[in-house]
Every structure is written in structure tokens, then in C-alpha cells.
Amino acid sequence: MGGRADDGTTRKPNPEIAELLRSLRGRMTLQALAERSHYSISHISNVERGWKVATENYLRTMDGVLDAGGRLLALLDDTTRPDTTRHRPSQLPPAPHVVGRDELLHNLDRFLDSHSTRTSAQVVALDGTAGVGKTAVAVAWAHHIAHRFTDGVLYLDMHGHSPNPKPVDAEQALFDLLQVLGTPQSSMPVGLDARSALLRTLLDGTRTLLVVDNVARTEQIRPLIPASTHCLVLTTSRQRLPGLTVHHDAHCVTVPPLDEPDAVNLIAEIAGADRVHAEPDAAVRIAHSCSSLPLAIRVAAERVAASRHLTLTALAAELSDDTRRLSVLSVGEPADAVRSVFSWSYDRLDASAARLFRLLSLHPGHEFGIDATAALTALSPADAEFGVDALVRAHLLVETAYRRYGFHDLLRAYAAERATTDEPEATSAQRRLLDWYLDSATTACTTLHPKNHDTPTMSRTEALDWLESEMDNLAAATACASRTGHNRVAFGLPKVLVDHLYWRNPWTTWFDALTTALHEARRVGNQDAAGWILRNLGNAYFASNRPGDARRRYAEALESHEDTGNLDEQKWCRIGLGKCASRTGDHTMADLHFATAQRLCEQTGDDKTKATATAYRGDVQRALGNHNAALTLLHQALDTFTTTNDTDSIVCTWAHIAAIHHDKGDLTTALARLQQAHTASLTAANPWTQADILHRLGELRLKTHDHPGCHEAWTQAIALFDHLDDPRAATIRTQLAALTEYRR
Structure with a gap:
């Protein structure tokens, strides 16, 4: 009985091979050998009996399984082995025209040049989100470097993310590659390991480029990686493939969107x-x-x-229009539509990851953290982080900062579409998130501004850091709650945050949120809420140096609260109107408003707010040049602030008193009072005030020729403003540099 060799030539079975195979198998059963070699029992039996030709692939597999040390292959006549030298594949698709990728391609060239000495094949893994052009970059670079690979270029599309419902597995991919390299189907090894071993043999010592496109999982690619140090494997995937780095020292490159x-x-x-x-x-x-x-x-x-x-x-x-954007971009062939391309990634997600992807589109902000994700999805923080990491690896989310994440706009629009059509708990999930923002903001603000006997559950540093990281999201949550009628959050968040907003002044991000909340308050007829929001819009305009707009909002708020008889809000509206009048130089009108606020405070027994109005009257007297009257009023206010332990107000009042002594030319007293402000600021909730006092302290020390003291104060101020990401740090750095140059 004859057979065919791997190259298709006819030859007879070799009895020496059959005898050695039986000897090596010893007491191992045919069943056990079949399981290890991935050849059938009948095939093994026929070869051992001399009824069937043992091909090179078969003998190579058995050499490994039976630990024969190459003895089986040595019995094979070299002339019957397949000749693969005539096969020089050149399978690349046509070279695409790419725009804006010169730097990326140059960096890939540099990597290839600098890693010419290796002990195994080089692996370059390109990853990136859907539609970013990974395949174009890979094929363009492959064409550019193809001349270096004299034994050919192989190309495979693994269909990891495509309309094809089933990605190509490694065993099928190996079959395709081995056929291209000249292995006839009749001699094709059975099983993943045998095919992988044959590929390594065929590529051993060659200079071959293997481009494996559209990989979904590491398991698809690892068996395809040759051992030859002169080969290069170039992969693309929408997933990050860390297994390639761990096991094959792959060079992983994320293809970014275009500049x-x-x-x-x-x-x-x-x-x-x-x-x-x-x-x-x-x-x-x-x-x-x-x-x-x-x-x-x-x-x-x-x-x-x-x-x-x-x-x-x-x-x-x-x-x-976010709601129409994907439709505008989904024209022409369905496979080219942006929505379709995104769907291929989405359809590969498991159920939990797909749910997370949908629900995260409901977050009203541009970025979010793990705790917000957990609240939105009702997952534990650990499970939320696991799911988010999976979406990041799939390039369906972007890590914007440490443990902070977001969508790019098109993917957010796609996720929102899927949430609308596929997510039954969208409404309850979003309300859960909005409630979490209100509860978390309450906890943070209670820590910084405790009321009565509140017990903080986080440190001041944690509270400040949380508020800073979530400030834009808190504004977005307020607007979202207003649009969706969740008025507990729409009206509650700004009230909880009022003290922090007042001395943080992040108003540019709050105009839209407060305006949306105002419309909702008016829609539901909540006049108190409308008046309160109007007053805080006045604060926003005033902090943005728009006193005219601020005055109009304060006046509207005052009218609303006079209609409802809300004296507590009226006094703050009067203080706001007084600040606007003072800012525009109408000090007489300003003093009238502050005095009216004082009387309202007396009616309600509010000594603390009365002290605030008194301090503002002191500022008016200073502006009028009445220094002694100003000092009297400010010290009256200071006494009350000290009694009520209002540290932030104590700091500001000492600073204003220092400024009056500075106006009078008494720098020694001014310096002493500003030092008292600084001492008080060390226990205040407001780090911006502390940094500002240090800046002023440095300026005053400079005027008194205390250059070391000035340097110390400004250095501390820079450190605080840097931590707060406040641009005033750059201004003080310039002043400090000038001081250093002067002292040389």
C-alpha cells in the first residue's frame, strides 16, 4: 500500500519508521497517543502496521510527543520533504493613502531598527478604537518595510470585529497559512499544536512578515507567532492585548485619533x-x-x-445635533457606516460589559470615576472597575486621567442609542446616579462646612479633592436633574454646594446648570427655589465681573422673596445688591443695602449674617476714606465671627483690617494683622483664601524689605495654588523670579 509525501510525490511506507514508532510507544495506548498527538487512532495504527505513509508533519509531531529526539525525522528521506522555497507569498492588500500618520510610522521604523537583535520573532501590536484607521496604518507600514522581508509577506484577516458572526480561530488561521506556504491538504496536521509547530518549522530561518488584522483575543494570535528572530508579526485589534506583551515582549502601540x-x-x-x-x-x-x-x-x-x-x-x-450625528454619518454601504462599525465592537461584549457601556452613556458629564460608575450601575466598586477596564481595553472608553474615564463623542452617541433601545433600567439608573451626587456632595460639604453637630465622615483633603474632581459633573448633574424633573437634586445640589461655590468661584461651568434649574423651578411653580437660584445666578455674574447682570438677578430674587415673605433670603439679596453698588462706585446706595440687610438680620435674630453685612459696611467706609469708621465696623464684625467660630470670615476680616492699615501707611500694623489672617487661615476650610493671604503677606514683606520672608510666603502660595490647579501660581512664580534676580 502506497501513499503520498507532503509534496504530493508517491512513495511507500518505511518499515523502519513503523518499527521505531511501535517501540517508542511502548505501553502507551493508541487512545492516549491519539489524544496527545491529535491524530486518529486508525491513522496511528495504519502507520505503525506499515499500511500508511508517515508524512514529515506526522513524524515531527510524534518526535515531540514520544520524546524521540529527532530519530523519527532522521529516517525520512530528505528528497521526499516538501519544497517550500518556491513559495514567496505577497498577500498584502493594496497600499492605502494615510493622512496624519507620519510620526507614528516613523516611530514604528525606529522601533524596528532598534530591535534587530532578538531571541524570538518581533511582535508589534496596534490597537485603537473603531474607525481610527488601525488597518490602514498596519498595511501602509507593511508595504513600507516589505522589502526587508525577502521570504515573503503573509496577511490574515481574523474577523475579530466585523459583520462576520464568527472570528477566525487560530487553528483555521494556521491551516490557511500552511496552505499558502505549500502544505497540501492531504498532509495538513490535525490539531492546533501540530499546525503551530509546522508553521514554526517552515518559517525557521526565514525573513517573513506576518500581518494579522482584526484580532479579537490574544488566543487567536499566539499560536501563529514564529520562533525565527528574523520574522515580524504585526497585529491590529480594537482590544489591548496584554498577553502579547507578557509572553512575547510585544511592542504595543495605540493608534490615536487624528490631530x-x-x-x-x-x-x-x-x-x-x-x-x-x-x-x-x-x-x-x-x-x-x-x-x-x-x-x-x-x-x-x-x-x-x-x-x-x-x-x-x-x-x-x-x-x-448629538441625536442625529450617527445617522448623518451612516450613509452609503452598510459596512462603511459608522454606526455599523461601532456595532461590531458592541456585539462582541458580554452581557455585563454591554450593560455597563449602555448605562455609562447616561452620565451627564464628560468624564467619571469608579464610584460614580458603581452608583449608576448598582455594582460594587470592584466590579465597576473590572467592567470599566474591559471597556478601556476594548477602546470603547478612554482613560482621561488616573481612574477617570470618558467616551469620545461618537461612541457616547452610539451608547446612548443602545441605551434608548436596549436598556430597560435607564431612568432608574440615572436617578440613582443623581441621588449619589447629591448625597456625596452633602458629605463633602458637611466636612468642609459643618453645621451644628455634624460629624465628618471624610478628611478635609478628601472632601476638597472630591469636589474639585467632580465640580463639572455636579453642574452637569444639576442640569440633568432639572431637565428630567428630579427636583430633589435639581434644587438640592446648588444649595448643598453654596458655600463651596461662593469661595471656589467655578461659576463659568454653572451658568447653564443654574439657568436650567431656574426654568424647572418656574415650571413647577416653586417660587422659593426660583428666588434662591436667581440670587446665586447673581453671585455667578458678580464673581465673573458682570455687576450689571448680577444686580438684575439680585433684584429679581429680592422681588420673588418679598412676595413670599422670605426674610432670610431677602437679607442675602440686599447684600448682593450692596456689593454690586459698591463695585460700580455707588457707595451711598451700597451702604443703604447693607444697612437694610442688618435690619433684616435683627428681625430674624441672625447675628452671623448681620456681621457679614457689618463687614461690608466697613469696606464701604474704607472706600470713602473713613478709615477709623471702617476699622470700628470691621472689629465689630470680627467679634461676632470669633464668637461663632466662622474661620473663613475671620481670615477675610483680618485681611481687610490689614488693608486699611496699609492705606494709612502703617505697614508694621498691617503686617501684624495680615499675619493674624494667615494664622487663622491655617484652620479655615478655604485653601484658596490661605494661598491668597500668603501672596499678600509676601507682597507686604517685600515692601518692608523682608526678602527672605517674602520668598518663603510666595513659595508656600505657589505650592497651594499648584495643588489647586489655579493659574495664579504662574503669576507668583514670575514675581518670585524677579525677586531672586534682584537679590543676586
């Missing part, structure tokens, strides 16, 4: 440079709406190129 200039250049290449030149701002808006993803940009630009009547400005307006 804005490159994104605009891509629009110009497709839609026409003249049209971009005529509407440059619209081109930038289109790039931003497309999240700078090449796929989305190409779809958008091709719409313009196809219609001479569609302007870039009109397209930018269409794309500005």
Missing part, C-alpha cells in the same frame, strides 16, 4: 481644499463632531464631495 490639523487636511483631500479654505471654521467643527476618527471624517467629507450644494457649514450644523 485637528490632520483631520482638517483629510477633509480637504476628499471634499476639496478650496471648500475647506472657504469655510475653515466649519471644517474644524466637522472634525470635532467626528471625534477626529478617519472613518467618520471620510464619510462626512464624501457627503460634501458628492454634492456641490451641501456646504461645510450646513454639514457641521447637521453634525452638531
Whole structure:
């Protein structure tokens, strides 16, 4: 009985091989050998009896399984082995034109040049989100370096994220590769390990480039990696593949979205440079709406190129609507639509990750942390972090900072669509998140501004850090609660945060939130809430140096609270109006408003707020040049602040007293009073005030020629402002540099 060799030539079974195989197997059963070698029992039996030809692949497998040390292969006549030298594959798809990837391609070249000496094949793994152009980069670079790989270039699409419902597994991929390299189907090894071993043998000593595109999992690629030090494996995936780094020292590179200039250049290449030149701002808006993803940009630009009547400005307006953006970008062939490309990633998620992806689109802010994720999804923090990490690895989320995450705009729009159609608990999940923000803000603000006998459950540093990291989200949560009618949060969050907002002054992010809350308060007829929000809009305008707008809001708020007889709010409206009058130089009107606030405080027995109005009257007297009257009023206010242990107000009042002594030319007393302000600031809740006092203290020490003291105060102020990410740090650095230069 004859058979065919691996190259298809006819030959007879070798009795020496059959005898050695039986000897090596010894007492091992045929069943056991079949399980280890992945050949059938009948096949093994026929070879051992001399009824079937033992191919090279078979003998190589048995050499390993039976630990024969190469004796089986040695019995094979070399002339019957398959000749693979005639196979020089060149399988790359056509070279694409890529825009904005010069630096990335250059860095890949540098890596290849600097890692020429290795003990195994080089592996470069490109990852990135859907539509970012990973395949284009991989194929473009492969064409660029193909001349270095004289034994050929192999290309496989593993269909890890595509309309194909089943990704290609490693065993099938090996089958395809071995066929390309000349292995006939009749000699194809059975089983993953045997095929992987044959691939390593065939590529041993060769210079071969293997491009494996669209990988979903590490398990798809690892058996395909050759041992030859002259081979390169280049993979692409929407997932990060850490297993390749751990086991194969892979060089992992994330392909980012395009920079804005490159994104605009891509629009110009497709839609026409003249049209971009005529509407440059619209081109930038289109790039931003497309999240700078090449796929989305190409779809958008091709719409313009196809219609001479569609302007870039009109397209930018269409794309500005979040609810329609994906529909605008889903034209042409279904496989090219942005929505379809995203769906391939989404459909590969397990049920828990898909739920997390949908629910996170309901977060009203641009970024979020693990605790917010846990609240939104009703998961434990550990489970929430595990799920978020999975989405980051899949490039469906972006890590924006340590343990902070977000979507790019197009993926958020897609996740929101899926939440609308597939998520039954969307409403309850979002309310759960909004409640968590209110409860967490209450805890943080109670720590910084304790009322009565409140017991803090976190440190002041933790409270400040949480409020700073979540400030934009708190504004977004307020607006979201207002839009969805969750008024406990819509009206409650600004009230809880009022003290922090007052001395943090993050008002630029709060105008829209407060305005939305005002509309909701008026819609439901809550006049007290409307008046309170109006007053805080006045605070926002005043802090933004818009005293005219602030005065109008304070006046509206005062009218609302006079209608309801709310004296507590009226006094604060009067104080706000007094501040506006003082800011615009109408000190007589300012003093009238502050005096009215004092009388309202007396009616309600509010000594603390009365002291605040008294201190403001002291500032008016200072502006009028009545220093002694100003000092009298400020010391009266200081006594009350000391009695009520209002540390922040004590700090500010000592600073104002110091300023009056400075006006009088008494720098020694001014310095002593400012030092008292600094001492008080060390126990105050407001780190911005502490930093500001240090800055002033440095300036006053400089005037008294205490240069070392000035240097010390400014250095401390810089450290505080840096920690708070406050731009005043740069100003003080400039002053400190000038002082250092002067002292040389």
C-alpha cells in the first residue's frame, strides 16, 4: 500500500519508521497517543502496521510527543520533504493613502531598527478604537518595510470585529497559512499544536512578515507567532492585548485619533481644499463632531464631495445635533457606516460589559470615576472597575486621567442609542446616579462646612479633592436633574454646594446648570427655589465681573422673596445688591443695602449674617476714606465671627483690617494683622483664601524689605495654588523670579 509525501510525490511506507514508532510507544495506548498527538487512532495504527505513509508533519509531531529526539525525522528521506522555497507569498492588500500618520510610522521604523537583535520573532501590536484607521496604518507600514522581508509577506484577516458572526480561530488561521506556504491538504496536521509547530518549522530561518488584522483575543494570535528572530508579526485589534506583551515582549502601540490639523487636511483631500479654505471654521467643527476618527471624517467629507450644494457649514450644523450625528454619518454601504462599525465592537461584549457601556452613556458629564460608575450601575466598586477596564481595553472608553474615564463623542452617541433601545433600567439608573451626587456632595460639604453637630465622615483633603474632581459633573448633574424633573437634586445640589461655590468661584461651568434649574423651578411653580437660584445666578455674574447682570438677578430674587415673605433670603439679596453698588462706585446706595440687610438680620435674630453685612459696611467706609469708621465696623464684625467660630470670615476680616492699615501707611500694623489672617487661615476650610493671604503677606514683606520672608510666603502660595490647579501660581512664580534676580 502506497501513499503520498507532503509534496504530493508517491512513495511507500518505511518499515523502519513503523518499527521505531511501535517501540517508542511502548505501553502507551493508541487512545492516549491519539489524544496527545491529535491524530486518529486508525491513522496511528495504519502507520505503525506499515499500511500508511508517515508524512514529515506526522513524524515531527510524534518526535515531540514520544520524546524521540529527532530519530523519527532522521529516517525520512530528505528528497521526499516538501519544497517550500518556491513559495514567496505577497498577500498584502493594496497600499492605502494615510493622512496624519507620519510620526507614528516613523516611530514604528525606529522601533524596528532598534530591535534587530532578538531571541524570538518581533511582535508589534496596534490597537485603537473603531474607525481610527488601525488597518490602514498596519498595511501602509507593511508595504513600507516589505522589502526587508525577502521570504515573503503573509496577511490574515481574523474577523475579530466585523459583520462576520464568527472570528477566525487560530487553528483555521494556521491551516490557511500552511496552505499558502505549500502544505497540501492531504498532509495538513490535525490539531492546533501540530499546525503551530509546522508553521514554526517552515518559517525557521526565514525573513517573513506576518500581518494579522482584526484580532479579537490574544488566543487567536499566539499560536501563529514564529520562533525565527528574523520574522515580524504585526497585529491590529480594537482590544489591548496584554498577553502579547507578557509572553512575547510585544511592542504595543495605540493608534490615536487624528490631530485637528490632520483631520482638517483629510477633509480637504476628499471634499476639496478650496471648500475647506472657504469655510475653515466649519471644517474644524466637522472634525470635532467626528471625534477626529478617519472613518467618520471620510464619510462626512464624501457627503460634501458628492454634492456641490451641501456646504461645510450646513454639514457641521447637521453634525452638531448629538441625536442625529450617527445617522448623518451612516450613509452609503452598510459596512462603511459608522454606526455599523461601532456595532461590531458592541456585539462582541458580554452581557455585563454591554450593560455597563449602555448605562455609562447616561452620565451627564464628560468624564467619571469608579464610584460614580458603581452608583449608576448598582455594582460594587470592584466590579465597576473590572467592567470599566474591559471597556478601556476594548477602546470603547478612554482613560482621561488616573481612574477617570470618558467616551469620545461618537461612541457616547452610539451608547446612548443602545441605551434608548436596549436598556430597560435607564431612568432608574440615572436617578440613582443623581441621588449619589447629591448625597456625596452633602458629605463633602458637611466636612468642609459643618453645621451644628455634624460629624465628618471624610478628611478635609478628601472632601476638597472630591469636589474639585467632580465640580463639572455636579453642574452637569444639576442640569440633568432639572431637565428630567428630579427636583430633589435639581434644587438640592446648588444649595448643598453654596458655600463651596461662593469661595471656589467655578461659576463659568454653572451658568447653564443654574439657568436650567431656574426654568424647572418656574415650571413647577416653586417660587422659593426660583428666588434662591436667581440670587446665586447673581453671585455667578458678580464673581465673573458682570455687576450689571448680577444686580438684575439680585433684584429679581429680592422681588420673588418679598412676595413670599422670605426674610432670610431677602437679607442675602440686599447684600448682593450692596456689593454690586459698591463695585460700580455707588457707595451711598451700597451702604443703604447693607444697612437694610442688618435690619433684616435683627428681625430674624441672625447675628452671623448681620456681621457679614457689618463687614461690608466697613469696606464701604474704607472706600470713602473713613478709615477709623471702617476699622470700628470691621472689629465689630470680627467679634461676632470669633464668637461663632466662622474661620473663613475671620481670615477675610483680618485681611481687610490689614488693608486699611496699609492705606494709612502703617505697614508694621498691617503686617501684624495680615499675619493674624494667615494664622487663622491655617484652620479655615478655604485653601484658596490661605494661598491668597500668603501672596499678600509676601507682597507686604517685600515692601518692608523682608526678602527672605517674602520668598518663603510666595513659595508656600505657589505650592497651594499648584495643588489647586489655579493659574495664579504662574503669576507668583514670575514675581518670585524677579525677586531672586534682584537679590543676586
